[in-house]
Amino acid sequence: MDLAAAQHILKTTFGYDDFRPGQQAIIEHVMAGENSLAIMPTGGGKSLCYQIPALMFDGITVVVSPLISLMKDQVDALNDSGVPATFINSSVDWPDIQERLAGLHNGAYKLLYVAPERLDSAAFLQALGQLPVDLLAVDEAHCISQWGHDFRPSYLALSTAIEQLPTQPQVLALTATATEQVAADICQQLRIDPQNEVNTGFARDNLDLTVVKDQDTDRFILDYLKVNQGETGIIYASTRKEVTRLTTLLTRHHVKAAAYHAGLSDDERRANQEDFLYDRIQVMVATNAFGMGIDKSNVRFVIHAQVxxxxxxxxxxxxxxxxxxLPSEAILLYRAQDLQIQHFFIDQSERDESNKQREYQKLQVMSQYANTQGCLQQFILAYFGEDSEPCGRCSNCRDDREAQDITVSAQKVLSCVVRLRSRFGKGIVAQVLTGAHNQRVRDNHLEELSTYGIMNGQRQKSVGELIDFLTAAGYLQSIGGQYPTLAITQEGASVLKGETQVFRKMARKAKRLAPVDDELFGKLRELRHQLAEDQHVPPFVIFSDRSLHGMCEVLPQDDEAFLSVKGVGQSKLEKYGEAFMAIIREDQAAAKA
Structure with missing residues (x-):
């Protein structure tokens, strides 16, 4: 491999001085003609591992990517950096497809992005077979494994399709999340020698992990968005109904938010996604239908409103x-009852019994993550087979909240569950404790219990949150599928007997992610937004937030200094350098005045 040539492309085309961990090793495998697997965390720079070789090969590189939106974003970003790339998917009509294939034949493009379903088409495979394909890059490669969390049958056709291409291109598989079992499956399916696997680890040093348990989740979300005003993020929920409810809540509180789920029309989803990518809205509230491959670089937070x-x-x-x-945060809002939604999804799925059991076990791991007292990053890395030290950054590592003795309140709840003989769920327990007068309480004569109304000074919601805490802490257990009932555990019995005290930490408060951006950053961001709107591309295609922060640090006022900013290559200098430097010069002149 000509390392000097690869580094020249890295600097002049993409604007980076050095390779990130793993990139050079992967590129060396590719340039040596070896099939290989790259396992790198999201944001670790996987794309460059095939984009740089693509510019060094004589022929073309075909990138298999599962989402249409990602293809367009990556092609826009490559074209903006002076790299000739195109895509073919269901959004492109037949005349355009023929035109793009002709361009590929004539050497007009170096990269072609396609959806995996395309390779199921004999006609498309035949057309592809007439092109000089040197490399096939399989993005989101975990989709090929039935052991993975996002298996897609369309990926199974890849190995057959590769065999049918006359050029017998080498294969580079890429993923951010693969357990040891999934990685082995990818290698087997795509004929990759396991020795050609490059795994840079799963740690994300800029991502702070937080778990918020048994709190008023709506209040936390609103507080968080208030203290992080202007920052962009995604809020995930498990159901369309919850996505709609949260979007309505945020809009009512004057947060620019939009919804994304499979129940919306294609046009609505496309418009909402575009508004998010173009920074017209602050928050996307979505089911997991949104986001795989979303290349938006300045998402500062991801909140899971449900497990x-x-x-x-x-x-x-x-x-x-x-x-x-840049510093960012991932927050899990955990309530034990949300596990029942996932239980329901598994129950209703078409999986066989052994696969259902495997999914139940994975859900149990998710619950253990939410309830661990140890380092959250360490827990995740251990799950992926990686040893590590505590991160020192997650909410458990930095937890300095005071613990309150709530033994008496816990005994009231546990006593009520015993007197209800474990026949009812959380809702009825909370109603009995707070002295509710509804029909169900009267029909079951629950007002006659000695525990009826013993917490009547509290709201049902806060008593419900206390029940969630006691369940998560192991004093109560939730039994059953769709309509679970509560039962006391052995640990709960020892609390009732006065043998064990119960402590609960104070509610977690929303914190500011990072210092407020300075005035110059705001001006550069506004220029980036205007340019993006004019060119009809997402702002991060022009420059990432990191590049804008770099400009604020370097304060470049000539071409050489501008090229020293990370993410600035020759093409971007020629297109945008003067406009951005004009704002920097103006800002510096005003500061001196």
Whole structure:
């Protein structure tokens, strides 16, 4: 491999001085003609691992990518950096497809992005077979494994399609989340020698992990958005109904938010996604239908308003925050009852019994993550088979909240569950304790219990949150599927007997992510926004937030200094350098005046 040539492209085209961990090793495998697997965290720079070789090969590189939106964003970003790339997917009509194929034949493009479903088409495969394909890059490669969290049958056709291409291109598989089992499956399916796996680890040093348990989640979200005003983020929920409810709540509190789920029309989803990518809205509230491959680099926070089904899915979705390497946060709002939604999804799925059991076990891991007292980053890395030290940054590592003795309140709840003989769920327990007078309480003569009304000074909601805490802490257990009942555990019995005290930490308060950006950054961001609107591309295609922060530090006023900013290559200098430097010169002149 000509390392000097690769580094020249890295600097002049993409604007970076040095390779990030793993990039050089992967590129060396590719340039040596070896099939390889790259496992790198989201934001770790996987794309450059095939984009740089693409510019060094004589032929073309085909990138298999699962989402249309990602293809367009990446092609826009490559074209903006002076790299000739195109895509073919269902958004492109037949005449345009023919025109793009002709351009590929004539050497007009170096990269072609396609959806995996395209490779199911014999006609498309035949057309692809007439092109000089040197490299096939398989993005989101975990989708090929039935052991993974996001298996897609369309990926299974890849190995057959590769065999049918006359050029026998080499393969580079890329993913951010793969357990050891999933990685082995990818290698087997795509004929990759396991020795050609490059795994840079799963740690994200710029991503702070936080778990917020058994609190008023609406209040926390609103407080968080208030103290982080102007920052962009994603809020995930498990159901369309909850996405709609949260979007309405945020809009009512004057937060610029939009919804994204499979129940919306294609046009609505497209418009909302575009508004998010173009920074017209602050928050996207979405089901997991949104986000795989979303290349928006300045997402500062990801909040899971409900528990996802697996730790792999959680970490991949959380990893959409801070792709540009700047400080970002991933927050899980945990309530024990939300596990029942995922239980229901598993119950209703078409999986066989053994696969359902595997999914239940993965959900149990998610619950253990939310309830661990140890380092959150360490827990995740251990799940992926990686040893690590405590991160020192997550909410558990930095937890300095006071613990309050709530033994008496806990005994009241536990006593009520015993007197209800474990026949009812959280709602009825809270109603009995707070002295509710509804029909169900009267029909079951629950007002006759000795525990009826013994917490009548508290709201049902706060008593419900206390029940969630006692369940998460192991004093109560939730039994059953869709309509679970509560039962006391052995630990709960020892609390009732006065043998064990119960302590609960004070509610977690929303904090500011990072210092407020300075005035110059705001001016540069406004210029970036105007240029993006004029060119009809997302702002991060012009420059990432990291590049804008770099400009604020370097304060470049000539071409050489501007090129020293990370993410600024020759093409971007020629297109945008003068406009950005004019604002910097003006700002410096005003500061001196």
């Amino acid at each position: 996802p089904g697996t730790l792999e899915a959680y970490y991949q979705e959380a990893g959409r925050a801070g792709r540009d390497g």
